[in-house]
Amino acid sequence: MTNGIDPAPQEGTRARKRRETLARITEAGITLFLEKGYDATTLDDIAARAGISRRNFFYYFKSKDEILLSLQSGMGEMIVDALRQQPVDQPPLEAVRDAVLKVCAIFPTDEMIAIDQLMRTNPVVQARKQASMVEHEATLYAALREKWPAPDQAIRLRMVAMMAMGAIRLATDSLHHEGGKRAFTDILAGNFAALRDTA
Amino acid sequence: MTNGIDPAPQEGTRARKRRETLARITEAGITLFLEKGYDATTLDDIAARAGISRRNFFYYFKSKDEILLSLQSGMGEMIVDALRQQPVDQPPLEAVRDAVLKVCAIFPTDEMIAIDQLMRTNPVVQARKQASMVEHEATLYAALREKWPAPDQAIRLRMVAMMAMGAIRLATDSLHHEGGKRAFTDILAGNFAALRDTA
DNA sequence: CAAGAATCTCGCACTCAGTGTAAGATGCAG
DNA sequence: CTGCATCTTACACTGAGTGCGAGATTCTTG
Structure with a gap:
């Protein structure tokens, strides 16, 4: 935040x-x-x-709506910074997972719920929030390409960025529907585990 | 459309x-x-x-903006219908892939580009388009749960729905940046292949 | 420090999306 | 035929966002 x-x-x-x-x-x-x-x-x-x-x-x-959007505008950059500090010998998806988990641990869960609740009251705000996630996804993809520049990896890295931001989005969704039963990072870690087992 | x-x-x-x-x-x-x-x-x-x-x-x-949004509002249901007709012995992600490919083959590429171009001119419309993808994702998830109701599959199926809609979104994005060099279904198939190899 | 540029602040007038209301027209079912 | 739901309209209103122009403040450079 x-x-x-x-x-x-x-x-x-x-x-x-x-x-x-x-x-x-x-x-x-x-x-x-x-x-x-x-x-x-x-x-x-x-x-x-x-x-x-x-x-x-x-x-x-x-x-x-930018008042609300600005509250999470920094997240993209924070994830990218954390990603740069991950070792290169990890597979991309794991590196992103660790970076994302580090960053998200910072934000207090109850505050996240409050802001999320607020955004859900207006469809346009809600929509713009999704759009900002897509922008963060693009930022993340650029950072991934810097770290793994091999051209044949490009499509795969795009999917990795998409999956990572999707995991975050679905985690906030679970957080909202569960009402705070599990900690955000736990939900998030579960999502990443499901990702690895799936594809 | x-x-x-x-x-x-x-x-x-x-x-x-x-x-x-x-x-x-x-x-x-x-x-x-x-x-x-x-x-x-x-x-x-x-x-x-x-x-x-x-x-x-x-x-x-x-x-x-609903004028533009209504043009793709049927897509969610169409994918779900196609999914129901897939064999059950397939892995979920492959079933979704085949269903999505069938549905997307219907839409003429040039028309998709035109509508997409239009939506990109206004940030709110663009945002609502992303939001509608998220709604389709939820619809798809519900259909997946019907087909594979085992409770321990739930998280995985949520990821599958997210990845599938993400693959579509990134394919339209590629379509826009390439300007129609490759056919939409080819890009899409490539994305799904990258998904399977990644996670 | 003086002067000019860049940034910040305000008020006013305007356009346009979207809503509330209330009254009239048209199609439908018994 | 008659009552009811649906459709249609005009009018008035709120509130977001923009264009403009003029005044104030801070920064920069000679």
């Missing part, structure tokens, strides 16, 4: 203010979404609470 | 008119989208061309 708001070595006034405003908008959005629901929360509400004009909201986010 | 407009044994005046109006709206939409682009086409344009009021459009479609 990382947005692009965290660190900043040597940042000037401008960068600091931007970061702060971004954080204020995000917090205002999440709070109001949880309070009155996604659809019932207008951009006027969010802007007022964040202390900015409605017009200026669009200088920070392209659309209302 | 089947919408719910085709057959109708014993249909009354009402059902016939509804079918005709639905077809007129769809045709008006597609024509205008291809002519002026998706975003530049307003619901007023579509309604005028289809000979209905703007308000009445929403009696046939929930939203503008």
